[in-house]
Amino acid sequence: MLKRYWRLTLASALLVSGAVQAxxxxxxxxxxxxxGDGSGAPCLACHGMDGAGNNLASFPRLxxxxxEYIAKQIRDYNSGKRVSVVMQPNVDNLxxxxxxxxxxxxxxxxxxxxxxxxxxxxxMALGEKIAKRGDWNNxxxxxxxxxxxxxxxxxxxxxxxxxxxxxxxxxxxxxxxSGERHNDPNQLMTGVAERLSEQQLEAVAAYxxxxxxxxxxxxx
Amino acid sequence: MNRKHLMLxxxxxxxxxxxxxxxAKVPVNLPEYKEGQYVHQAPTIDDxxxxxxxxxxxxxxxLKGYDMFMNTQQFRGEYVFNDMNCKTCHMGEGRMNWSGPVxxxxxxxxxxxxxxxxxxxxxxxxxxxxxYSMNGTPPAYGSDDMLAMVAYxxxxxxxAPVYEKKLGGRGFxxxxxxxxxxxxxxxxxxxxxxxxxxxxxxxxxxxxxxxKVVFPPLWGDGAYNWGAGMTRIFTAASFIQNNMPLSKPxxxxxxxxxxxxxxxxxxxxPQDPRYTGDAKETREKFIDxxxxxxxxxxxNGAVLGQxxxxxxxxFLKPDSLKPRTFE
Numbered sequence: 001m002l003k004r005y006w007r008l009t010l011a012s013a014l015l016v017s018g019a020v021q022a023x024x025x026x027x028x029x030x031x032x033x034x035x036g037d038g039s040g041a042p043c044l045a046c047h048g049m050d051g052a053g054n055n056l057a058s059f060p061r062l063x064x065x066x067x068e069y070i071a072k073q074i075r076d077y078n079s080g081k082r083v084s085v086v087m088q089p090n091v092d093n094l095x096x097x098x099x100x101x102x103x104x105x106x107x108x109x110x111x112x113x114x115x116x117x118x119x120x121x122x123x124m125a126l127g128e129k130i131a132k133r134g135d136w137n138n139x140x141x142x143x144x145x146x147x148x149x150x151x152x153x154x155x156x157x158x159x160x161x162x163x164x165x166x167x168x169x170x171x172x173x174x175x176x177x178s179g180e181r182h183n184d185p186n187q188l189m190t191g192v193a194e195r196l197s198e199q200q201l202e203a204v205a206a207y208x209x210x211x212x213x214x215x216x217x218x219x220x
Numbered sequence: 221m222n223r224k225h226l227m228l229x230x231x232x233x234x235x236x237x238x239x240x241x242x243x244a245k246v247p248v249n250l251p252e253y254k255e256g257q258y259v260h261q262a263p264t265i266d267d268x269x270x271x272x273x274x275x276x277x278x279x280x281x282x283l284k285g286y287d288m289f290m291n292t293q294q295f296r297g298e299y300v301f302n303d304m305n306c307k308t309c310h311m312g313e314g315r316m317n318w319s320g321p322v323x324x325x326x327x328x329x330x331x332x333x334x335x336x337x338x339x340x341x342x343x344x345x346x347x348x349x350x351x352y353s354m355n356g357t358p359p360a361y362g363s364d365d366m367l368a369m370v371a372y373x374x375x376x377x378x379x380a381p382v383y384e385k386k387l388g389g390r391g392f393x394x395x396x397x398x399x400x401x402x403x404x405x406x407x408x409x410x411x412x413x414x415x416x417x418x419x420x421x422x423x424x425x426x427x428x429x430x431x432k433v434v435f436p437p438l439w440g441d442g443a444y445n446w447g448a449g450m451t452r453i454f455t456a457a458s459f460i461q462n463n464m465p466l467s468k469p470x471x472x473x474x475x476x477x478x479x480x481x482x483x484x485x486x487x488x489x490p491q492d493p494r495y496t497g498d499a500k501e502t503r504e505k506f507i508d509x510x511x512x513x514x515x516x517x518x519x520n521g522a523v524l525g526q527x528x529x530x531x532x533x534x535f536l537k538p539d540s541l542k543p544r545t546f547e
Contacts, residue, residue, distance in 0.1 A: 136316055137264070141466050146419070148432075149432045186414075187245070187468065188465060
């Protein structure tokens with residue numbers, strides 16, 4: 001039922017916009033962020049009105065992420081490609097247009113100022129090495145090679161991870177390792193996550209978490 | 221195989237066992253080393269920094285070479301006229317077996333090369349990459365830049381035996397050189413769209429951000445030219461199977477690797493610097509090389525390489541490409 005409704009929405013969106021892709025409206029997204037999808041917690045309860053998220057609780061920063069990346073994650077929660085007992089019930093009533101609107105809203109929020117690094121210099125140095133050079137002896141390419149220069153994100157498929165909360169990065173890397181998260185295109189993240197040592201995983205999360213994020217194209 | 225080589229081979233086998241952890245969701249599947257091969261463990265930049273026996277001035281020059289190798293685009297418009305870096309093909313800092321490690325050039329040259337039919341030095345070999353794969357012109361022989369490149373190459377060769385030719389993981393040819401008879405453009409396109417297009421784009425142009433190349437082009441003006449080793453189907457097939465998609469070595473079947481190499485190398489790219497003005501004629505003139513490529517043959521109604529396009533490079537042939545006679 002839900003699926004059929006989506007298809008209709010998608011089809012009508014395509015009809016209306018023709019060759020142009022459906023666009024999210026940030027102002028409409030703001031309403032959804034405050035009110036939620038009608039049956040769950042509103043987005044702002046965890047991600048904040050400003051999309052800053054929360055490091056201690058592992059709630060990811062959404063401000064300044066690529067809108068299409070955010071939208072895909074919401075769609076993946078709803079289709080079961082990405083599994084989260086917290087997220088799924090909070091977004092399962094959103095229409096495709098509402099998904100685009102929420103994504104547009106958070107993508108357009110200014111990125112918050114980075115929190116000061118708490119890890120020691122040695123950990124940060126190891127994290128920087130993984131982020132910028134990788135560990136080729138163990139077939140771990142540099143994060144940058146897909147997530148773009150300074151890990152600020154690359155297109156719609158590779159999100160900015162510089163300035164993402166360290167605890168969230170750790171949680172997600174562990175989720176890829178265990179197989180709990182598996183919505184990476186072509187399993188491009190899975191192998192990398194499972195080859196990282198515990199020490200490398202901690203270090204790269206700490207390093208990335210301490211970098212100032214820059215908004216994706218179209219954001220601020 | 222002497223004892224030292226054997227030990228290295230055993231150590232390497234043990235390491236690849238741990239990488240190939242049985243329960244890995246995305247295992248690293250690389251070919252087996254052959255009996256009697258020397259298996260090199262190339263040192264890293266961290267090893268260089270920790271090695272107190274290296275003169276600080278030498279360390280500085282090796283690091284300069286490393287920086288040139290990893291970010292060759294800093295010489296865009298000078299030595300490089302496409303979107304390639306050395307590391308684009310020689311993945312893993314030019315150190316890794318099965319990823320076109322560069323240290324064998326140090327330990328086996330000077331030697332005769334079939335490509336230009338004379339004895340080549342290490343500098344000349346590096347110059348070849350600039351002329352073809354980078355669609356450019358090399359740093360001058362003997363220049364500071366060339367010496368820095370050579371110094372980095374020599375660092376990663378540390379400990380490898382000179383003149384040894386049985387080298388595990390050298391070059392890109394583990395699938396052999398014979399193109400399978402049932403190879404297909406259409407099958408290659410399907411493999412490409414499912415596995416490669418997310419990064420390299422449906423148009424093969426790669427992706428840049430803020431002017432920086434993130435995913436390199438595979439064809440078109442920003443890609444390797446028609447004289448590059450990668451235009452050979454077998455080279456591309458072996459490279460792809462052991463290195464692509466990034467982080468998934470060995471995930472494509474032999475057939476998929478061959479088909480997608482065929483598809484990528486059926487697309488147009490900048491002219492071969494050895495061009496005579498006629499692609500079919502150029503193919504025949506360098507047939508030992510081009511029998512492995514589709515250059516100068518008709519593909520989808522046009523002869524590949526029959527054009528005057530040199531990409532962003534304002535000349536056809538760099539001065540470095542010249543015969544030697546030793547007379």
